[in-house]
Amino acid sequence: SRSINLAVIPGDGIGQEVVAEGLKVLSAVLPQDVKLETKEYDFGARRYHATGETLTDADLDALKRHDAILLGAIGDPSVPSGVLERGFLLKLRFAFDHHVNLRPSKLLPGVATPLAGEPQIDFVVVREGTEGPYTGNGGTIRKGTPHEVATEVSVNTAFGVERVVRDAFARAQARPRKKLALIHKNNVLTFAGHLWTDVFNRVAEEYPEVTTEYMHVDAATIYLVTQPERFDVIVTDNLFGDIITDLAAAVSGGIGVAASGNINPSGEFPSMFEPVHGSAPDIAGQGKADPTATVLSVALLLRHLGYEAEAARIEDAVSADLAERTGKPARSTSEIGDALAVRVAG
Amino acid sequence: SRSINLAVIPGDGIGQEVVAEGLKVLSAVLPQDVKLETKEYDFGARRYHATGETLTDADLDALKRHDAILLGAIGDPSVPSGVLERGFLLKLRFAFDHHVNLRPSKLLPGVATPLAGEPQIDFVVVREGTEGPYTGNGGTIRKGTPHEVATEVSVNTAFGVERVVRDAFARAQARPRKKLALIHKNNVLTFAGHLWTDVFNRVAEEYPEVTTEYMHVDAATIYLVTQPERFDVIVTDNLFGDIITDLAAAVSGGIGVAASGNINPSGEFPSMFEPVHGSAPDIAGQGKADPTATVLSVALLLRHLGYEAEAARIEDAVSADLAERTGKPARSTSEIGDALAVRVAG
Numbered sequence: 095s096r097s098i099n100l101a102v103i104p105g106d107g108i109g110q111e112v113v114a115e116g117l118k119v120l121s122a123v124l125p126q127d128v129k130l131e132t133k134e135y136d137f138g139a140r141r142y143h144a145t146g147e148t149l150t151d152a153d154l155d156a157l158k159r160h161d162a163i164l165l166g167a168i169g170d171p172s173v174p175s176g177v178l179e180r181g182f183l184l185k186l187r188f189a190f191d192h193h194v195n196l197r198p199s200k201l202l203p204g205v206a207t208p209l210a211g212e213p214q215i216d217f218v219v220v221r222e223g224t225e226g227p228y229t230g231n232g233g234t235i236r237k238g239t240p241h242e243v244a245t246e247v248s249v250n251t252a253f254g255v256e257r258v259v260r261d262a263f264a265r266a267q268a269r270p271r272k273k274l275a276l277i278h279k280n281n282v283l284t285f286a287g288h289l290w291t292d293v294f295n296r297v298a299e300e301y302p303e304v305t306t307e308y309m310h311v312d313a314a315t316i317y318l319v320t321q322p323e324r325f326d327v328i329v330t331d332n333l334f335g336d337i338i339t340d341l342a343a344a345v346s347g348g349i350g351v352a353a354s355g356n357i358n359p360s361g362e363f364p365s366m367f368e369p370v371h372g373s374a375p376d377i378a379g380q381g382k383a384d385p386t387a388t389v390l391s392v393a394l395l396l397r398h399l400g401y402e403a404e405a406a407r408i409e410d411a412v413s414a415d416l417a418e419r420t421g422k423p424a425r426s427t428s429e430i431g432d433a434l435a436v437r438v439a440g
Numbered sequence: 441s442r443s444i445n446l447a448v449i450p451g452d453g454i455g456q457e458v459v460a461e462g463l464k465v466l467s468a469v470l471p472q473d474v475k476l477e478t479k480e481y482d483f484g485a486r487r488y489h490a491t492g493e494t495l496t497d498a499d500l501d502a503l504k505r506h507d508a509i510l511l512g513a514i515g516d517p518s519v520p521s522g523v524l525e526r527g528f529l530l531k532l533r534f535a536f537d538h539h540v541n542l543r544p545s546k547l548l549p550g551v552a553t554p555l556a557g558e559p560q561i562d563f564v565v566v567r568e569g570t571e572g573p574y575t576g577n578g579g580t581i582r583k584g585t586p587h588e589v590a591t592e593v594s595v596n597t598a599f600g601v602e603r604v605v606r607d608a609f610a611r612a613q614a615r616p617r618k619k620l621a622l623i624h625k626n627n628v629l630t631f632a633g634h635l636w637t638d639v640f641n642r643v644a645e646e647y648p649e650v651t652t653e654y655m656h657v658d659a660a661t662i663y664l665v666t667q668p669e670r671f672d673v674i675v676t677d678n679l680f681g682d683i684i685t686d687l688a689a690a691v692s693g694g695i696g697v698a699a700s701g702n703i704n705p706s707g708e709f710p711s712m713f714e715p716v717h718g719s720a721p722d723i724a725g726q727g728k729a730d731p732t733a734t735v736l737s738v739a740l741l742l743r744h745l746g747y748e749a750e751a752a753r754i755e756d757a758v759s760a761d762l763a764e765r766t767g768k769p770a771r772s773t774s775e776i777g778d779a780l781a782v783r784v785a786g
């Protein structure tokens with residue numbers, strides 16, 4: 095019989111609340127014969143303050159034994175900026191080689207967008223997750239003096255670029271429109287930019303059916319608000335991907351519905367699924383957070399583990415739920431979770 | 441008697457057309473007693489193909505003797521990506537220490553925006569122009585092999601950050617709302633991010649009347665489309681500034697109206713003014729380009745040289761012209777220039 099052994103990291107702020115709903119929907123959607131085991135892990139601000147730890151070797155050993163990881167949110171204003179991000183979130187992405195950061199953007203019927211008109215938005219961003227300016231390379235000299243110099247080194251390898259570019263081409267090939275855009279800034283960041291462009295053009299020869307285009311990141315932000323229908327699959331570097339996926343989330347319904355997978359395609363390490371939004375301490379504990387992004391992250395998790403039908407059921411339930419929201423009073427976090435659980439079970 | 445000794449660089453594509461209109465409006469707005477001298481320089485794709493040169497030491501010596509530079513656009517698909525950008529545009533910004541890249545965004549009445557509703561947009565971005573990932577530091581090893589590694593080094597100095605942060609605080613202090621936002625990614629790019637944040641917080645103490653906030657660049661893209669009225673002055677790094685000013689231009693009327701100044705505040709070297717848009721080779725030579733961004737760049741140029749009343753006259757003329765566009769047939773580049781010249785003279 096089948097089983098899913100899931101690591102659950104509620105984390106900080108609204109993380110706790112949204113993860114509870116994600117698990118509720120997960121339990122409701124899974125067929126009876128699938129045994130779901132979950133183990134909760136304590137990471138984030140509370141543990142950091144209590145122990146000084148963010149993510150230890152023992153933690154990584156324990157997490158490694160799971161089939162996948164569901165994360166709520168990590169981050170709190172009481173912790174200096176960067177400590178939990180570099181010490182937990184990025185450490186985990188690098189340790190588990192999550193090189194495909196998958197972020198779909200789909201504007202569902204009935205969902206509000208800040209854009210005028212009725213934009214058609216349905217694309218997916220494949221963001222590199224283990225290289226670029228995120229490596230933590232760099233340093234500071236003469237800190238705090240008028241002569242301080244601080245550097246950040248973006249590291250890009252043919253190995254790292256090629257595997258994520260290949261992943262993106264395969265995804266584009268599998269979609270009806272078969273379009274792939276490379277987003278970079280190869281006219282300024284010429285060393286990294288030429289590597290990305292060369293690898294992209296080389297792999298493109300193997301996918302004659304995929305229509306490709308190259309776009310500078312600055313121009314891409316314009317197209318995301320003026321012609322979002324232009325995009326089908328996007329592949330990009332770690333930092334550009336961070337920036338454009340927040341913008342993509344904003345135009346396609348907000349970060350309340352933006353899901354994300356930090357994927358290790360080989361399966362050597364468990365992949366991690368999380369909403370794009372953060373811990374939102376201002377609304378934490380009030381039942382105000384929208385769990386939809388977490389529920390959609392559960393769908394990505396299920397698809398990654400091979401439960402395609404269940405993933406689609408969740409996505410359909412979310413579509414139906416969102417379509418009926420207009421004009422209705424706001425519901426609490428658990429009310430939305432309950433409604434989605436009923437829909438996926440029904 | 442007063443005089444302006446202007447270097448004019450029409451450049452590539454629509455650069456020629458829009459600069460002609462910029463000069464037309466400049467001549468029309470200047471008082472009789474101001475002697476305008478212009479000298480045209482040949483830079484861009486044509487010269488690169490003919491001579492292999494992008495910007496020589498002799499060119500820099502000649503340009504240095506002017507009071508200011510007006511640039512149309514540089515760039516053509518016939519030149520490999522990066523050659524003219526690094527070899528001309530960035531070389532000039534670095535050589536003339538254009539560390540304040542000023543990019544105002546104002547949604548004028550009657551102007552279309554891709555955003556729904558009636559957003560209020562009136563802010564200015566102060567983008568650092570001589571540091572960050574734009575320095576060209578970095579390199580490539582094992583080029584073209586499966587073992588290629590390419591790096592890009594973002595270089596940030598207390599000296600470079602402080603001067604642009606001070607410029608931004610002074611601008612915020614002079615505006616009615618007195619708000620300043622620092623945009624960076626200090627939770628990931630911790631070395632550079634902490635330098636920026638520390639300098640920003642230190643200078644803030646000297647400006648108790650200025651309300652400050654810090655925002656990650658990814659979150660900033662969300663606010664730019666959901667709450668653009670939130671912004672008054674923004675200060676940011678070279679790359680983040682590149683990205684968010686294109687997005688800012690898109691939401692506040694498009695790059696057809698986005699102006700830019702590459703400013704050396706000390707006056708040691710001439711400052712350069714240019715539209716944010718590029719050379720748009722697809723519409724070049726057809727009289728289709730909107731010269732408004734160039735005309736507004738002329739206003740920034742005049743303000744920089746102390747001609748405040750003339751700058752304001754141009755801005756008022758552009759506002760009036762834009763307000764009357766809706767429903768009218770499209771005009772040619774020179775028709776728009778003519779209309780603006782009439783308005784500023786009148």
Ligand SMILES: CC(C)[C@H](C(=O)O)[C@@H](O)C(=O)O
Pocket residue numbers: 179180183184336370627628658
């Ligand atoms: C919190 C931060 C480290 C993270 C990132 O920059 O990747 C977040 O913005 C994201 O997009 O997942």
Ligand SMILES: CC(C)[C@H](C(=O)O)[C@@H](O)C(=O)O
Pocket residue numbers: 281282312525526529530682716
């Ligand atoms: C053309 C390019 C070098 C330039 C930049 O990146 O600064 C442009 O995008 C801009 O914003 O002026």
